[in-house]
Amino acid sequence: xxxxxxxxxxxxxxxxxxxxxxxxxxxxxxxxxxxxxxxxxxxxxxxxxxxxxxxxxxxxxxxxxxxxxxxxxxxxxxxxxxxxxxxxxxxxxxxxxxxxxxxxxxxxxxxxxxxx
Amino acid sequence: xxxxxxxxxxxxxxxxxxxxxxxxxxxxxxxxxxxxxxxxxxxxxxxxxxxxxxxxxxxxxxxxxxxxxxxxxxxxxxxxxxxxxxxxxxxxxxxxxxxxxxxxxxxxxxx
Numbered sequence: 001x002x003x004x005x006x007x008x009x010x011x012x013x014x015x016x017x018x019x020x021x022x023x024x025x026x027x028x029x030x031x032x033x034x035x036x037x038x039x040x041x042x043x044x045x046x047x048x049x050x051x052x053x054x055x056x057x058x059x060x061x062x063x064x065x066x067x068x069x070x071x072x073x074x075x076x077x078x079x080x081x082x083x084x085x086x087x088x089x090x091x092x093x094x095x096x097x098x099x100x101x102x103x104x105x106x107x108x109x110x111x112x113x114x115x116x
Numbered sequence: 117x118x119x120x121x122x123x124x125x126x127x128x129x130x131x132x133x134x135x136x137x138x139x140x141x142x143x144x145x146x147x148x149x150x151x152x153x154x155x156x157x158x159x160x161x162x163x164x165x166x167x168x169x170x171x172x173x174x175x176x177x178x179x180x181x182x183x184x185x186x187x188x189x190x191x192x193x194x195x196x197x198x199x200x201x202x203x204x205x206x207x208x209x210x211x212x213x214x215x216x217x218x219x220x221x222x223x224x225x226x227x
Contacts, residue, residue: 004159031213042219043160043205050213058214090159096213104150105215107159 001026004108006091012114013081021076021111023091030096032074033105034058034066036087043090049074050096081115088112118144120218122206128224129196137191137221139206144216146208149182149189154203154220163204164191196225 007022025032034046035058045058049068063085065077074093078085092105123138139149148167152160166173166182166189173180179192193200206218 033215035217040219043217045214045216048214056214059216092159104162104165105160107161110157110159 003027004091004093004106006089006108006111008111009109010112012116013078014116015082017081017115018077018079019081020078021089021091021113022073023075023108024073025091025093025106026072027093027095027106028071029093029106030071031094032068033092033094034064034074034076035090035092036060036085037090037110038087046076046089081113083115086113086115118142118208118216120144120206120208120216122204122218122221124221125219126222126224128226131196131198131225131227133196135193135196135200135223135225137204137206137223139189139191139218141187141208144187144208145184145210147211148209149180150207150209150215151178151180151189151191152205152207152217154205160205193223198225198227201225 004025033048035043044060047066049055052071067075089111091108094103094105119142121140129135150165151163154160164180166180177194181190203220203222205220207215209215
């Protein structure tokens with residue numbers, strides 16, 4: 001199993017450019033998440049998807065859109081990148097069990113994005 | 117709003133001693149609490165989970181306590197080793213499938 005994979009690993013954008021960060025998991029997990037991590041701010045939830053076909057906003061959704069393409073894939077799109085979106089982006093997944101999940105999240109290796 | 121605080125940004129501990137990290141939270145009633153380890157340039161890795169009705173959990177040299185009255189969790193690493201040096205993240209989860217993370221504590225085990 002590859003676990004959670006993310007592409008690209010690194011990206012440099014100019015202000016106003018758009019891009020899509022890709023995430024895929026091969027563990028048959030229901031839930032998938034996108035976080036950003038900034039120095040001194042910890043991990044902040046951008047969007048999450050409890051199951052295929054559903055998405056919900058997290059703490060910091062402004063400037064982002066997501067697509068849960070199928071059970072395996074969850075993409076994050078920046079329509080018009082801004083310098084404030086310079087960050088490390090992590091995708092995560094976990095298995096749902098019962099009404100809600102106690103299970104741990106599995107994280108990808110991250111995408112390091114710089115917006116100039 | 118919900119708030120999670122991890123006691124310090126960085127902690128230096130002598131090798132062989134017990135490292136204790138603190139996680140406090142406010143305005144939240146979590147169903148469970150998790151601890152993750154993160155190494156530089158990598159994603160977080162799950163270590164332990166403790167539920168709201170549990171007081172203590174152990175895994176090898178790791179121990180977690182959870183006090184819902186004090187709204188606090190303590191994370192202990194006994195017989196610490198330089199390889200335990202990393203950032204440790206506390207995370208709270210509820211019944212809505214969201215997980216909220218603290219900012220983390222950088223732990224340095226000094227040889």
